[in-house]
Amino acid sequence: MTDQAISSPAAGMATDVAGPAGPKPKRLTASRVGVYAFLIIAALFFLIPLWVMIVTSLKTLPEIRLGNLFNWPSDLTFDPWIKAWTTACTGRDCDGISPGFWNSVKITVPSVILSVFLAALNGYALSFWKYRGSELFFGLLMFGAFVPYQVVIYPLIIAFREIGIFATLPGIIILHSIFGMPILTLLFRNFFGSLPGELFRAARVDGAGFWQIFVMIMLPMSVPITIVAIILQVTGIWNDFLFGVVFAGRPNMPMTVQLNNIVTTTTGIREYNVNMAATILTALVPLAVYFISGKWFVRGIAAGAVKG
Amino acid sequence: MEHSVSIKDLSLNFGHVRVLEHLNLDIDQGEFLVLLGPSGCGKSTLLNCVAGLLDVTGGQIFIDGKNVTWEEPKDRGIGMVFQSYALYPQMSVERNLSFGLRVAGMKKDEIDRRVARASEILQIEPLLQRKPVELSGGQRQRVAIGRALVRDVDVFLFDEPLSNLDAKLRSELRVEIKRLHLRLKNTMIYVTHDQIEAMTLADRIAIMKGGVIQQLDVPSVIYNKPVNLFVAGFIGSPSMNFLHGEFTGGASPKFVSQGVNWDLKGYETLPSTGADKRQATIGIRPEHIAINDEAKSMPVTIDVEIEVVEPMGSDTLGWVRIGGESVTFRVASEIDLQVGQKLTLGFDPARASVFDGNTGERL
Numbered sequence A: 001m002t003d004q005a006i007s008s009p010a011a012g013m014a015t016d017v018a019g020p021a022g023p024k025p026k027r028l029t030a031s032r033v034g035v036y037a038f039l040i041i042a043a044l045f046f047l048i049p050l051w052v053m054i055v056t057s058l059k060t061l062p063e064i065r066l067g068n069l070f071n072w073p074s075d076l077t078f079d080p081w082i083k084a085w086t087t088a089c090t091g092r093d094c095d096g097i098s099p100g101f102w103n104s105v106k107i108t109v110p111s112v113i114l115s116v117f118l119a120a121l122n123g124y125a126l127s128f129w130k131y132r133g134s135e136l137f138f139g140l141l142m143f144g145a146f147v148p149y150q151v152v153i154y155p156l157i158i159a160f161r162e163i164g165i166f167a168t169l170p171g172i173i174i175l176h177s178i179f180g181m182p183i184l185t186l187l188f189r190n191f192f193g194s195l196p197g198e199l200f201r202a203a204r205v206d207g208a209g210f211w212q213i214f215v216m217i218m219l220p221m222s223v224p225i226t227i228v229a230i231i232l233q234v235t236g237i238w239n240d241f242l243f244g245v246v247f248a249g250r251p252n253m254p255m256t257v258q259l260n261n262i263v264t265t266t267t268g269i270r271e272y273n274v275n276m277a278a279t280i281l282t283a284l285v286p287l288a289v290y291f292i293s294g295k296w297f298v299r300g301i302a303a304g305a306v307k308g
Numbered sequence B: 001m002e003h004s005v006s007i008k009d010l011s012l013n014f015g016h017v018r019v020l021e022h023l024n025l026d027i028d029q030g031e032f033l034v035l036l037g038p039s040g041c042g043k044s045t046l047l048n049c050v051a052g053l054l055d056v057t058g059g060q061i062f063i064d065g066k067n068v069t070w071e072e073p074k075d076r077g078i079g080m081v082f083q084s085y086a087l088y089p090q091m092s093v094e095r096n097l098s099f100g101l102r103v104a105g106m107k108k109d110e111i112d113r114r115v116a117r118a119s120e121i122l123q124i125e126p127l128l129q130r131k132p133v134e135l136s137g138g139q140r141q142r143v144a145i146g147r148a149l150v151r152d153v154d155v156f157l158f159d160e161p162l163s164n165l166d167a168k169l170r171s172e173l174r175v176e177i178k179r180l181h182l183r184l185k186n187t188m189i190y191v192t193h194d195q196i197e198a199m200t201l202a203d204r205i206a207i208m209k210g211g212v213i214q215q216l217d218v219p220s221v222i223y224n225k226p227v228n229l230f231v232a233g234f235i236g237s238p239s240m241n242f243l244h245g246e247f248t249g250g251a252s253p254k255f256v257s258q259g260v261n262w263d264l265k266g267y268e269t270l271p272s273t274g275a276d277k278r279q280a281t282i283g284i285r286p287e288h289i290a291i292n293d294e295a296k297s298m299p300v301t302i303d304v305e306i307e308v309v310e311p312m313g314s315d316t317l318g319w320v321r322i323g324g325e326s327v328t329f330r331v332a333s334e335i336d337l338q339v340g341q342k343l344t345l346g347f348d349p350a351r352a353s354v355f356d357g358n359t360g361e362r363l
């Protein structure tokens, strides 16, 4: 190992008088080994089920029945994936999971845009345009972050029915936007609160108004935090099951609900390979979001943590 | 002549905290006024009130004779430069400069003309396409000044524009701001807690403490005839020497303290001061104290022994003890002072200041 420089005093060399010099030699200590071992085990813990899902989705049903859960398929087939996407039965209809995918897109994209925009605006107003009662408003909003969904579902059903948006696409979009508001507003408020107030005052002196400051100065600065907000919302809304099944309405059922229908369909034999393929397909969007933007996510959170 | 900026009876509270109370201040056209005071005395608050960034609690603000108390910042004819520069980080220097003009919907060629003029005055032409992060502190502050410049306003407000810069840059930009003022002849209100900036730049200085203006006058009067103990102690570096004792006013003023009995002939007592004896503090600036031969010709002299010597390069400070209190004096650096050396100090009472022991007001 490289600890020669440290052990050499015993050898009594002339240069020893100087003591340690240059880069400190790196040593593999017991605690390091422990940390790595733990990380590897944790990674395996999450990767093994994924591996099983992938190989199972690529096997034919007879091969699955043979057992050998971890083996690479001897008879590689993509049919389960095609079936899951196009012809698997989700209850009565047998169009696969693709309609659910498009429903989820139709729910997620507008919800994310609406909620992130509103939260940015909210956080901006709460940080820079304090009005009478704005602190109280923020406090109430934060309270909303802790309300368990189950408690408010029934009142919300009635309210949405009265307004006429229950079981409609706009209804579920509005619902997701409302429930994203507390945490996203907190995120943006903390971010804007960490910006120097002089920036805002300079813009006021320059004659910019509420919207000009927001659009021309604040939004361009908030790219990292916006990406964090988008990631939070995309994964949150895409993975949502409860609101989708209750509020979306039959024609708009999101992918998670249809996946559930495929997996729990009890007629005929259980097609494990199709179920696995459908599950992976459903998880693909959040996975992709994390892989593409993980770096931004960490950066954005860190920016908020250090300055906020 | 009409005042450029006129502040009448201005009050400002943050909730229950009273920061400014019934403040009055008139600033002439083209005047360079410096607001000087310790941290937290309300300088920025006053400036923000003039800029319209804070709603006043009471009183009025006039700019060029127009009551602007309720006006938006942009309609007041002011430009402001901030301590932290406050440049828009996503915009190039050019777009930083033109932001206010673009927001106001000005024509493209007029914007270009003004940006070109401002960047010529401030010598930032080569930087126009850079982002603020790519600039040094001094360059950033120049751009911040330029942003006020392009707006062609009558009144410039500076809130400690140089305090984020290092000492060398600060003195460079200080001179540049002075030049700028000579060239533009705008009214400028300049907040600082650096007394050298205040003394060198100001036409008049307003010394503030606790939201109240203590003294408003030209730098030399502030320096030589401070109205109270606070101003006397705040201005000057090294600061003024203070000795506590008893003062007798009238035609032949006297100051008596432990081991000291000075005849202050030549000290001009204020007319309001009576001839009676009272507790008082005498203040003498270190640079107004002469030594040895020169001291012998002074009206007041005293023999002392040097305790500490501080060579500062350009001059030397000597520390002595008079009546149990520490006193410093300043001499040219060529003069060789030794610890333990005995010498005679002297000063001219006409250049001293005497303050009431209770109120701290000048006598």
Ligand SMILES: Nc1ncnc2c1ncn2[C@@H]1O[C@H](COP(=O)(O)OP(=O)(O)OP(=O)(O)O)[C@@H](O)[C@H]1O
Binding pocket: B014, B017, B019, B037, B038, B039, B040, B041, B042, B043, B044, B045, B046, B193
């Ligand atoms: N938003 C605020 N809410 C409550 N109090 C405030 C607020 N802003 C300033 N103050 C108080 O008002 C007083 C004056 O503040 P101000 O910023 O004007 O001081 P300053 O003279 O500019 O000081 P500095 O030299 O440190 O910049 C301070 O005591 C400060 O604590």
Ligand SMILES: [Mg+2]
Binding pocket: B043, B044, B045, B159, B160
């Ligand atoms: Mg200040």
